[in-house]
Amino acid sequence: MADSTESESRKLLGRLREALAEDSEGQERLDHITHLIADSMATEVCSIYLFRDDETLELCATEGLKAEAVHQTRMRLGEGLVGRVAKSGSVVNSADAPKERGFRYMPETGEEIYSSFLGVPIQRLGDALGVLVVQSRTAREFSEDEVYALEVVAMVLAEMAELGAFIGEGAALSARHQHPVMIRGGVGQEGTAEGHVFLHEPRVVVTNPIADDPHAERERLHEAVDTLRMSVDEMLAGAMTGDTEQVKVLEAYRMFANSKGWMRRMEEDIARGLSAEAAVEKEQSKARARMSQVPDAYLRERLHDLDDLSNRLLRILTGQGKDTGAEMPSDPVLVARNIGPGELLEYGRSLKGIILEEGSVGSHAAIVARALAIPLVINADRIITEALNGDHVLVDGEQGIVHLRPEDSIKTAFRDKIAMQTTAAEKYSSIRELPAITKDGTEIRLSMNAGLMADLPSLESSGANGVGLFRTELQFLIRNQMPKRGELVALYQRVLAAADGQKVVFRTLDIGSDKVLPYMKPQEEPNPAMGWRAIRLGLDKPGVMRMQLQAFIRACAGRPLSVMFPFVAQFDEYRVARALLEKELENEARLGHILPESVEIGAMLETPSLAYAPTQFFESCDFISIGGNDLKQFFFAADRENERVRKRYDSLNVSFLSFIEQIVERCESTNTPVSFCGEDAGRPLEALCFAAMGLRTLSMRPASIGPIKSMLRSINLAEAKSVIDEARNSGTQSVRPAIEEWLRERVGAD
Structure with a gap:
């Protein structure tokens, strides 16, 4: 790139800095800037279009177009060449703009006499702020140097907008980070x-986007990049030797940190007049804009790596960000x-x-x-x-x-909502020690879900009947290496001690799918929720399951033990897992360890297939817990991670309730205790309907126990069942409207 071009670019940025330093309002600054840019680039027109909302661009300043069009000319995202630049986040450079695809003529601007068009996005870290345009009568395509120079100017405009340089009376741009x-x-x-x-x-805030001394800025950049490279090398040296995935990620980091192309582009930005920080951010913004356009997941991940490295480099240059106190x-x-x-x-x-x-x-x-x-x-x-x-x-x-x-009105309404919840919590506290018995004498046991020692104090404060599900995978997920058996024994001992005699049901390790251990090689599966997870993984890797079962047995040391296996899809999986536990009990007895006072072995019913298992399965289970979250997604074939479909299906759908009722009937026929565990158990309407379907134990988050208990104590379960049956017989899709109306009528009658 020619020194003279770089010099001209630095001159323009220097004049821009002077304009921005002037004691003037935002609109006056923008007007001055368009004049400076048009003059410097020898074009008849320079215009700045800014977003008024997510979909609308507005002409906020111009040199060369009709002055009366300012704040009057607007266009939708994607409309015209300006809208195309904004939507794509990329440059449009045309010698004959009227012949370009999507060109839109704006008669009020008087732009019909201008043939050439160059538009670049004004964006900061992928956040689109507007479009900067230059136009001229002469039919010509702008050179690479001119495009580059305008991109640098757009970058500075984005930084100054972030710092509030264009706010004031007759504001061209509303204040960032100030409005609701x-x-x-x-x-x-x-x-x-x-x-x-x-x-x-x-966020790192760049307060000095324009620099006077390119040599000094280049030195600062080189020093910061050297520091970055050393930190990546240290991370790589400290990576676990057996963790190939972690090493691969860090190798990609090192490749980017040593990228000559990345460094060259930042050095060119500095030569144009940007500070080292602004140069890093300019390249980061372009990478983020590309990120949203790349369909390939691997390439997107690599762009994320570059984004993360840019953040690290900015923190080194500015001293801002994490670990700054x-x-x-x-x-x-x-x-x-x-x-x-x-x-x-x-x-x-x-x-x-x-x-x-x-x-x-x-x-x-x-x-x-x-x-x-x-x-x-x-x-x-x-x-x-x-x-x-x-x-x-x-x-x-x-x-x-x-x-x-x-705004104040939102705050007031929100605080009223919190106050109502506080009042309700006081009411729930008053019934904490009372059983959840309906008006017609049916008792429902309400237990709590847990996964951390920190959950256990909620046993007393919520009034829960024990722990219906203790998730054991959290202790594996939060570590960088597999926990030792002794550590698990100590943890489970503390859990049982904190429960103080109340029942705790331990679920064996439920990993795989979305719960990948940091030290486990990820499995590329097309549908991980239905893939190698939970009991499937445990049976294929019996060493881990055996270690955990030994920890359960040793932690009990004479106390009762309840264990359930997750994601059982067929009888044989449960039979093999149960045999593993029974064998470990025999081994522990042979070693002279104290055995549990009693042992209950159960299964989580989370797949529709298990509802139709042979009768012998139900007879061999000491208890069954319906895992509502997974069962619902498989019943409706609706991925619960997919926002488009997961809310389309109602838990109070008559088909789902009838299915729950069938499971309860099968369990009753073999005298197998059954409970429902999941998010829906903690929702009053759902809990009411599940109880009406015959479930007598529900397990939920501690905060839901008070509201559920209060609701159950206020209703007649037989009446609710008749309302549900009537709705089911009517051919309706969901019983929700009928049960809601029944509850409203009861409130009115009370």
Whole structure:
């Protein structure tokens, strides 16, 4: 690239910096900037289009087009050449704009006399802010150097917009990170919370996008990249030698960190007049824009690697980001793109809420959030872009909604909701010691789900009848290596001691599918939820299962033991697993270890096939737990991780309720105790209907026990059953409307 071109670029950026430093309003600054750019690039027109909302671009400043078109000319995303640039995030460079695909003539601007067109996106880290355009009468394609120069200018405009340079009276751009934002996501864990944002990885703010001394900036970049490379080499040296997947990821990191092309592009950006930080961010923005356009999952993952390296490099250059001692607010709501279970547990119960830009209902983070009873919203699109440390935020985990920097009316309504929940919680506390007996004398046992030692205090505070499901996989997921048998024994001993004589049902390791151990080689499966997981993995890798069964037996040391095997699809799987446990009991007796006082061995019924197993299966089970989350997705063939389909199917669908009733009848015929375990057990309407179908034990998160107990104590179960039967006989798809109406009438009558 010619030195003279680089010099001209630096001159333009220097003049831009002077314009931005002037004591003027946002609109005046934008007008001045369009004049400077048109003059520097020797074009008759320079225009800046900015987003008014997610779908609409507005002409906010121009040199060369009609002044009266400013703030009047608008276009939809994808409309015209400007809309095309905004939608694709890529450059449009044409010598004859009117003949280009999608060209739209805007008569109020007077642009019909201009033939050539160059448009570049104004974006920051993939966040589209607008489009920068230059036009001229002469029919010519702009050179690579001119395109590059305009991209550099667009980058600076994006940075200055982030810093609020274009805000003021007659504002061309509304203030970033100041206005209220509502984001709809998915429900990861129910509950409501009010607090202030704490970013897991704070955004790096580039305050000096333009630099005077390219040589000094290049030196800063080289020093920072050297530091980055050393840190990657250290990570690679410290990687577990047997973990080939981890080594592969770090090798990809090292390849990018040593990429000559990446370094050359950043050096060229600096030569144009950008600071080292701005150069890194410019290339990162382009990579992020490409990321959204790449269909190939492997390439997307590699672009994620480059994105992560860019973040690390920016932290080195600026001293911002993680580990800089940012003070956590007293009421923190954690905001992250995604987060591992170990990292989330480090934050612990200090968090009021969690908001993830990615995540899923079955992710490790969701499992831990449920265990800690922290409201969680997943798939909160753009929350990383919108949120800043310290922002006031409301988390509605019941509906999967986030209110960022909420208006007073929203705050008032939300606080009223929390106050009502607090009042209800006081009411539930008053019946904590009372049994869940319906008005017609049917008792329903309400047990709790757990997975961490931190859950166990909820046994007493919630009034639960023991632990109906203790998830043992969390202890495996939060570690970087397989736990030792002695560690598991100690943990299970503490669990039983904390339960203080109340029943605890341990579920054997349920890994695979979405729960992949950090030290286990991931299995590429087309449909992992229906793949090599849970008992299938355990039977194929009996060493791990045997170790866990030994830990259960030794932890009990004379106390009762209850174990259930997850994801059983056929009788033989249960028969082999039960035989394994019985053999371990024999071995432990031979070794002289104290055996459990009694042993119950059960299965989780999570596949429709098991409902039709031979009668001998039900006879051989000491108990059965219906795993509602998985059973529902397989019954309706609707992946519960897929937001498009999972909400289409109702748990109170007559087919599903009739299926539950059939399972209960099969269990009753063999005198096999049966319970329902899952999210639906903790929802009042669903719990009522399951009880009406004959279930007498429900297992749920601790926070749901009070509301469910209160509801059950207020109803006549026989009446509810007749309402459900009438609805089923009418041919309706779901009994929900009928049972809701019946409950409303009862409230009115009371």
